[in-house]
Amino acid sequence: MIAAREQLKADINQLVVYTSTQAHSSIEKAARVAGIKPENFHLIEVDADYRMCPELLQQQIVRDIQSGLIPFYIAATVGTTSSHAIDPLTEIGAIAQVHNIWLHVDGAMSGTAAICPEYQWIHQGLELADSYCFNPHKWMLTNFDCTCFYVKDRAKLIHALSIMPEFLKNQASTSGKVINKAIYSTQ
Structure with missing residues (x-):
């Protein structure tokens, strides 16, 4: 999030972060650490399968731009902690590209499953992300707190x-x- 913030060289008070209502609390914590105002941290509602709704994300981004704010960071999830819901990365990534917003994909909970060929579909759209993380300590029998982080x-x-x-x-x-x-x- 700090890399996304720094590349803009914009007024930090205008920057906006988006993630779903089901995303891990670490996204909100990162926004606080990065100095984002609490009112500029937007939780986007989910569908019946607990996936972020791209239409609602797009609508919120347009409202924020019209209000003079600067959308700069979207955090999508591959496997929410509560339900293993997988956000529609392709649609969210397209929105991020249109608005030049950094897309981070949090695969901490379920991203490791893509090591199996039959689960690689969970990463459809990942090529649109600017950064991605997953946690081998959750499924790969590594010691606690092993996170892999990639950045484009x-x-x-x-x-x-x-x-x-x-x-x-x-x-x-x-x-x-x-x-x-x-x-x-x-x-």
Whole structure:
């Protein structure tokens, strides 16, 4: 979310986040950490299968744009914690692309199932996402709190989290060949 926020260089008070009423509370927590105003965090209603309704998402985005706000982040879910509902990624991704909104797909709960060929359909539309995560500790018998996080354009993530004070600059760090993950340097 911070990478999405930083690439816009917009007034943080105008930025809006969208996710479904069934999404994990970590999305709201991330919005708070990123400095998004609580009134700019919009929960989108779901259908009878607990999936985010793309039509309602589109309507809310249009209302927000008309109000002078800036939609910047949508969090869709592949397997909600409460019901394993899978949001319609293709439709949500198309909306995100039309409005130039960062699409994150939270596959923490059920995304791992796509390792099986018969469940790969759950990722239809994932190619439209800017970022994606899933948790191997939930289904892959790894130790607790193992999360895999992918981002389409790592430069945006690295730039958003970079701090390069003078005392850390050296030939290796400024060559562009070494990325010090401790400081997320793009130098």
